[in-house]
Amino acid sequence: MRLAATIRGTSYRFASVTEVLAKANPPKSGDDQAGISAKDAVERVAARAALSELTLADLRENPVIPYEVDELTRQVEDNLHDPSYRAISHLTVGQFREWLLESTTTGSTIRSISRGLTPEMVAAASKLMSNMDLMTIGSKAEVVVRANSTLGLSGRMSSRLQPNHPRDDVQGILASAREGLSFGCGDAVIGVNPATDSAESTVEILRALGDLTTRNGIPTQNCVLSHVTVQMRALELGCPMDLMFQSFSGSQAGNEAFGISIALMDEAYAIMKEKTSNRGPNFMYFETGQGSALSSNAHHGADQVTLEARCYGFARRYDPFLVNTVVGFIGPEYLEGGSQITRAALEDHFMGKLMGLPMGCDACFTYHADMNQDELESLEVLLAAAGVSFLMALPVGDDIMLNYQSSSFHDIPSVRRLLQKRPTPEFDAWLADAGIMDGDRPGERFGHAEVIR
C-alpha cells in the first residue's frame, strides 16, 4: 500500500489512509475547521492520485476509526456480505469509479455488490468524482422500499411534508399539512419535528395526523421526529406510528452525544417491528448530515464525507424506509455556502444509494450561510435529476420553528413537471381521485387546501 504521489516533480507523502481520505476531499469548511484538509489544490489532487491506487481491500483493512474503539466500525465489519465483497475487493478506487460509470453497470449490478461495500469505500469513490459523475451513478442505483406506499420506483420523486410549528399547535400543524397535500406533497412521509420532546406530545400529533390521513384515505406515512426513546414511550402509550425516527452520527462517540447506541436502536427496531401501524416491511427513518461528528468533537481526525458514509453503514442495519441527509442546516462552519452544500448533497445521495439506502435530501440553507434561493432551487433540480428518492416540502420553504430555508410545497410539483417525475403510485392515484392532479398536470383542486377534510 503506497500512500504517495508525485505532481510536476513534487512528491507528496501521506501518513495514513485517513489522511489520504481527508486530503482528497473537495473543499469543506468543516474539514478546514478540523485542520485536516489539503493545504492547497495540488496537494488535494496528489491525495486523490494516491487514493486512486488503493484497493477496496486496503480501505476495508484501514477504517478511519479502529475496530477496537468504535461499535459502528465493528458493526460494518462483522456484517459485511462476503461474496459481494470478494467480487470487488481487488479493484483500486480508480477502477471502481470507472466500473460504476460504465454503461454496462446497471442498478441491478450495483445492487449485487452493495452489501460488500464499507463506508470508507463509497466515500473514497466519491472523492474521485465530479458532481456529474455522482449524479450519473446516483441515478442508476435504484433503491425501492415499501411501507404503506412504494418509494423509489423509476420515474418517481417523493416528498416529506414538514408542517412544523414552534408551539406544536396541532391545528397549526394540520393547516400546513393540508396545504402541502393540496400541492401533491407528503407521499414519502408527513413528518413533524416537535418543539416538545415528550411522549404525550408525540402521541397527540401522531393521532391528529393519523386521523387526517385516515379520514381522507391518503396512502402515506406519518412520523413525529422526537428522540427514539420518546417514540418508544409513545408506542407504549398507544398511537399509530408508521415510521420511527432517529438522527445518526458517523462514530460511536457522535451517537453517544445523540443519546443512542446500536443496542438502543436494536431495541427500538424490535419494538417498532411489533407495534408499527404500517404494512411494511420498511419502517425506520434516519437523518444524517455532514459535520455532525465534528460538532460533538467525535470525528477522530476523519473527514466529514467519510463520517457521513459511516452513518449509512449504520442505517443499512435497519432496512429503513427513508434516509434523509440534511445538508445545509448545520451552518457555514461545516458547509460554507452554495457550492459546498450542493456538492455535499450530491455526495451523500450517491454514497447512500450505493449502499442500498432510499436517500432523500433536505436541500436547505441557514441565513448565515453563503447560499441564495436560486442556488437552492437549482440544487433541487440537480438532486431530482440524480434520482433522489424525496425532497422536503414546507410552506414557501420556510421552517417557522427551526428558522431555515428548504424546498417548498410549490417546488415539488415544479420539479416533477420539469423532469417528468411522479409521486409514489399509491399517492398518485389518490391525487387523481381528489382532483389535485390531472395526470402530470395540476388538477382542478390543485392548491385548494380546503378540499382536504
Next chain:
Amino acid sequence: MSLTRDMVEGLRIALGESRPLPEPLAAETIEPPPKRVFPNQYQRGAYAAKAAAHTTALVGIGNVGTRYATNVVLQFQAELAVAHAAVAAELPDGWATENGLLSLKSRVTDHHEYLLRPDLGRRLDEESLALLRENATTGIDVQPILADGLSAVACMGSGMELLEAFTKECRQRGWSVGTPMAARYARVWLEDEVGETVGARVACILLGERPGLGTGDGLSAYMVYEPRIGKTDGDRNMMSNIHARGTRPAQAAERLALVAGAMLEQRTSGVDLDLSGIQDRIGDAAGGLREPQVREQLVESGP
C-alpha cells in the same frame, strides 16, 4: 450521395425546412390576472384566515401554475433580504466606545472568518485581554457582555436598552455589576474567558441571534455561573427572542435577573440549576417554547 446524407436532407424537409416551428398565433390582449395581495387580511381566502389563527406559516397563498404569485415572491424576497442584511451587518468601529462601553474583540479578524471559525470567536484577542485586565472592575457578582453574535442589527437595536435594564435590575438587588462592555465577532462561549478574567460569579452575554426569515432583530442571552474556559452548553441557561415584538428588553432584563439570582443562591447553572421556584416568571428561560414570530407585511408597492 450517401444514404445518410439523403436521410438528413429528407429530415430537413419533413421538419419544416427553414421554419421548424409553426407561425405564432395572432396576439390577443391578455387579461390581467386577479389581484393577489399578501398578506392582506380582507383579501385572503377563508382557508388562510382560518389557518392564521393557528400558525404563522405562509399557507392559503394560492399558486400561479405550480409557482408563487408575484406578490408572494416579493414578500418572500423581502423577508430573505432582511435576514441576510442582519447577518451581513457589522458593528461599526467605535460603536462600543461611543456608547460608553469597553470595546472588546475576539480572535476573529474579519466577518467571513467569524462565520467559519466559531473556535476563534470564543476567545479574546491579546489586545482585548490586556484592555480588560487594565480597565475592567474585578471581583463582581454579575458581568454583562453585549455582543454582535450573528446579528449586529439586533445588537445595535435593542442591545443598549437590554444591557442598561439588566444592569439596573442587578443593582436593585444589591449585586455588584462589572464594567459595561461590548464584544465584536463574539460567540456565546466568549463569556467564559471574559467572566474568568474579571472574576465574575455570573457572566451573561447578550448577543444577536441567528436571523430567521423576515427577522434579524432578536437577541439571545446566555448565562453561566463561575465562568471558566471549558464550560459547555449544559452549564448555561438561555433566553431567546428578545426584541420589541418578542420578549421586550425590560421584561427580559427582569427575567434574566431572576435567573441570575437563582445561580448566585444555588451556586450553579445550566442543567443543575433548579428553576422550579420561579418558572412561572421567567418565560422561555424555564425551558418553555418560543413564541411564533409574527409576520409583518414588508412590501407595499405603489405610491
